[in-house]
Amino acid sequence: xxxxxxxxxxxxxxxxxxxxxxxxxxxxxxxxxxxxxxxxxxxxxxxxxxxxxxxxxxxxxxxxxxxxxxxxxxxxxxxxxxxxxxxxxxxxxxxxxxxxxxxxxxxxxxxxxxxxxxxxxxxxxxxxxxxxxxxxxxxxxxxxxxxxxxxxxxxxxxxxxxxxxxxxxxxxxxxxxxxxxxxxxxxxxxxxxxxxxxxxxxxxxxxxxxxxxxxxxxxxxxxxxxxxxxxxxxxxxxxxxxxxxxxxxxxxxxxxxxxxxxxxxxxxxxxxxxxxxxxxxxxxxxxxxxxxxxxxxxxxxxxxxxxxxxxxxxxxxxxxxxxxxxxxxxxxxxxxxxxxxxxxxxxxxxxxxxxxxxxxxxxxxxxxxxxxxxxxxxxxxxxxxxxxxxxxxxxxxxxxxxxxxxxxxxxxxxxxxxxxxxxxxxxxxxxxxxxxxxxxxxxxxxxxxxxxxxxxxxxxxxxxxxxxxxxxxxxxxxxxxxxxxxxxxxxxxxxxxxxxxxxxxxxxxxxxxxxxxxxxxxxxxxxxxxxxxxxxxxxxxxxxxxxxxxxxxxxxxxxxxxxxxxxxxxxxxx
Numbered sequence: 001x002x003x004x005x006x007x008x009x010x011x012x013x014x015x016x017x018x019x020x021x022x023x024x025x026x027x028x029x030x031x032x033x034x035x036x037x038x039x040x041x042x043x044x045x046x047x048x049x050x051x052x053x054x055x056x057x058x059x060x061x062x063x064x065x066x067x068x069x070x071x072x073x074x075x076x077x078x079x080x081x082x083x084x085x086x087x088x089x090x091x092x093x094x095x096x097x098x099x100x101x102x103x104x105x106x107x108x109x110x111x112x113x114x115x116x117x118x119x120x121x122x123x124x125x126x127x128x129x130x131x132x133x134x135x136x137x138x139x140x141x142x143x144x145x146x147x148x149x150x151x152x153x154x155x156x157x158x159x160x161x162x163x164x165x166x167x168x169x170x171x172x173x174x175x176x177x178x179x180x181x182x183x184x185x186x187x188x189x190x191x192x193x194x195x196x197x198x199x200x201x202x203x204x205x206x207x208x209x210x211x212x213x214x215x216x217x218x219x220x221x222x223x224x225x226x227x228x229x230x231x232x233x234x235x236x237x238x239x240x241x242x243x244x245x246x247x248x249x250x251x252x253x254x255x256x257x258x259x260x261x262x263x264x265x266x267x268x269x270x271x272x273x274x275x276x277x278x279x280x281x282x283x284x285x286x287x288x289x290x291x292x293x294x295x296x297x298x299x300x301x302x303x304x305x306x307x308x309x310x311x312x313x314x315x316x317x318x319x320x321x322x323x324x325x326x327x328x329x330x331x332x333x334x335x336x337x338x339x340x341x342x343x344x345x346x347x348x349x350x351x352x353x354x355x356x357x358x359x360x361x362x363x364x365x366x367x368x369x370x371x372x373x374x375x376x377x378x379x380x381x382x383x384x385x386x387x388x389x390x391x392x393x394x395x396x397x398x399x400x401x402x403x404x405x406x407x408x409x410x411x412x413x414x415x416x417x418x419x420x421x422x423x424x425x426x427x428x429x430x431x432x433x434x435x436x437x438x439x440x441x442x443x444x445x446x447x448x449x450x451x452x453x454x455x456x457x458x459x460x461x462x463x464x465x466x467x468x469x470x471x472x473x474x475x476x477x478x479x480x481x482x483x484x485x486x487x488x489x490x491x492x493x494x495x496x497x498x499x500x501x502x503x504x505x506x507x508x509x510x511x512x513x514x515x516x517x518x519x520x521x522x523x524x525x526x527x528x529x530x531x532x533x534x535x536x537x538x539x540x541x542x543x544x545x546x547x548x549x550x551x552x553x554x555x556x557x558x559x560x561x562x563x564x565x566x567x568x569x570x571x572x573x574x
Contacts, residue, residue: 014065014157016145018045019052019083020072020099025132029070029099032137037149041067049078056090066090067152068145070097070130073113081120092409093156095148096126102133108140124405124434128297147297162235163188166198167213169385170457172371173225174213180228182380183278183285184321185306186235228277229322239322241339245346246270248559249337250552251325252353252488254281255545256535258308259552260351265315267556272347273317274339276324280305281355282485282536283545285378286402290430292546302380304545325354328495328531335530349559352492352504352526352533353552356485361394366452366479373458373478378403386411386478392461394449395482396420401431403480408438415474416443419466449479487537497527503539506532522562524555530562 016033020026030045037043046052052071059066069087073080084096098120103112110117110131120126127148134140153159163181167174169192181188191198193209201207207214211224215231223234232239248264250257253275264271278284286301295304313319320339327338334346358376360367366374375382378399387410393403396418407414416435423432423443435441444463450471451462460475489502497505497514505514507523514527524532534555535541535548 012064013040013042014067014152015059016041016043017052017056017066017069017087018043018099019047019049019070019075020045021047021076022072023047025072025099025101029132029141032141033145036137036142037145041149049075049083052083053086053090056087060090065156066094067149067156068095068097070099072099072132073101073116081116081125084126093152095128095152097145097148098126098129099132100129102131106133124437159187161187161189162218164201164216165190165213166193166201166207166216168193170372171212175371175375175382176228177213177215177231178382179285179377179380180231180278183280183302185279185302232322237321238318239320240341240343241272241274241320241345242318243270243272243345245334246272247348247563248272248351248556249274249335249345249347249349250351250353251337252281252355252535252537253279253305253309253319253321254353254355254535255283255305255308255548256355256537256552257281257351257353258305258312259549260353260534260556261312261317261319261552262308262315263553263556264559265312265317267560269556269559271312271317272345273312273319274323274325274337275319275321276340277322279309279321282358282377282399283548285380286399286545288402288406289545291428301378301545308549324491326491328492328528330528330530335528348530348563350531351552351555351559352496352531352537353535353548354488354537356487356536358482359484359486361449361481361483363449363451365454366449366458369452369454369458372456373454373476374452375478375480376482377480378482379407379480382478383407383410388412389477390415390475392417392449392474392476392479393482394479395484396423396426397482397484398428398431400482401427401435403482404441405431405434405438407480408441412440414441415476416441417447417449417463418443418445419448421445452479485536485543489537495528496531496533499539501539504533504537505539509539522558524551524558525562532559
């Protein structure tokens with residue numbers, strides 16, 4: 001059947017393509033997809049790789065959208081994984097699904113094909129697999145397909161939008177608002193001032209182009225160049241605590257802070273989380289976390305942390321955004337936390353989970369272009385803007401590898417700039433394999449960035465070969481820098497004991513003369529009794545999302561221990 005001739009789905013609707021030489025199996029898959037998704041998608045089934053590639057080529061030429069391509073692992077004459085790679089070259093945004101026959105064990109994981117599935121997944125050659133031969137599609141087929149189509153729809157079709165933002169594409173303020181919105185899970189659409197849609201919105205809402213960016217609320221209200229606090233208030237987000245005293249105050253809403261909030265609130269502690277910027281910390285900027293327990297397909301950092309926030313507020317935790325902590329001290333049996341606006345709140349115990357910030361390159365030509373092609377951290381809303389462009393990523397750790405893979409979905413060429421002599425020295429093996437297997441990613445080892453150029457936006461970089469000291473000028477649209485991290489502990493100097501690198505010392509790492517008088521400090525407890533640290537800001541942490549969540553969760557248990565023994569523990573702080 002030719003694309004566009006299927007009687008199911010509306011004309012112009014996206015396609016779900018099924019390629020399987022087994023007529024009966026293909027018919028079952030097609031019928032199931034039609035029943036559930038036929039009103040919104042066109043389902044196209046073919047029996048050979050040639051028919052599938054021909055159909056996908058015609059769709060590409062005709063401008064048709066393909067949301068999903070599912071291919072049997074053992075197609076005649078071609079491996080299903082190879083077919084999906086060719087299909088992906090024609091429709092880069094489509095989901096790649098491998099159909100695998102059920103083996104003798106009749107499980108969701110076909111163990112006889114496991115080596116193939118492991119390799120294809122690790123190398124990023126497929127998005128997921130579906131075992132054929134299921135009894136009901138609701139059990140094994142629909143959940144996986146629905147999850148994939150939901151993500152595809154959010155990226156490529158009209159969706160719920162709270163704000164439309166008009167601004168200059170590469171202006172630092174435009175980047176700041178888009179970055180905060182992306183990390184907070186705030187539904188926005190961005191329109192460049194020079195685009196036709198941007199111009200229409202300027203005229204329709206009387207936007208002052210000298211006060212950009214402008215946020216157009218869903219009710220038509222326009223906020224001209226709003227502060228982050230004004231943006232948060234407009235969205236109903238609390239920027240001040242509702243109480244003056246809590247059982248537990250958590251400073252930082254990254255994975256560690258969220259883990260602590262879920263456990264603290266669920267176990268009956270009056271819990272408040274203070275966050276100076278956006279939900280999720282650095283984890284929220286990660287495009288895909290593949291090694292987090294329970295998410296075999298991986299999960300975006302923003303999605304993971306947003307789920308954690310929803311869990312925490314359902315248990316009763318309170319969140320206060322756009323406020324940082326500026327001071328901390330003990331008074332009687334309480335900790336007193338001073339916020340950015342001068343508000344002081346009391347809490348029986350406190351967890352510092354402020355995380356870390358990426359280190360700067362320290363190059364003046366690049367520092368003045370931050371937000372205008374130069375970005376410290378992983379790409380979020382900027383990634384689609386790099387479509388067809390050449391971009392660079394600086395760094396050799398997991399976060400840099402994840403950023404490069406995400407950008408490769410959009411950019412024409414991604415160059416990963418690494419000082420080390422190999423990727424393996426600082427990056428997980430699965431990421432190294434994926435980077436090597438991605439054709440539009442180039443890795444430059446023994447290399448560093450020494451300069452940049454551009455007036456209003458980044459236009460190029462100067463790279464130095466560390467072996468020869470030779471310099472090379474390269475053109476680029478954007479550079480994303482992920483070269484290690486520094487902890488957010490400036491406000492704690494003189495308050496708690498820090499390491500030479502300014503990470504917070506806790507538990508056994510404290511010097512003998514630090515910590516509570518007359519007792520051994522609890523695990524994760526700082527030198528200030530009743531104040532704990534968790535996640536990346538803590539000296540000796542493993543710098544992984546799962547590790548941060550675990551530390552935040554476990555710390556709550558020690559806080560219960562601290563609060564349950566007031567005479568032997570809390571009294572020592574009086």
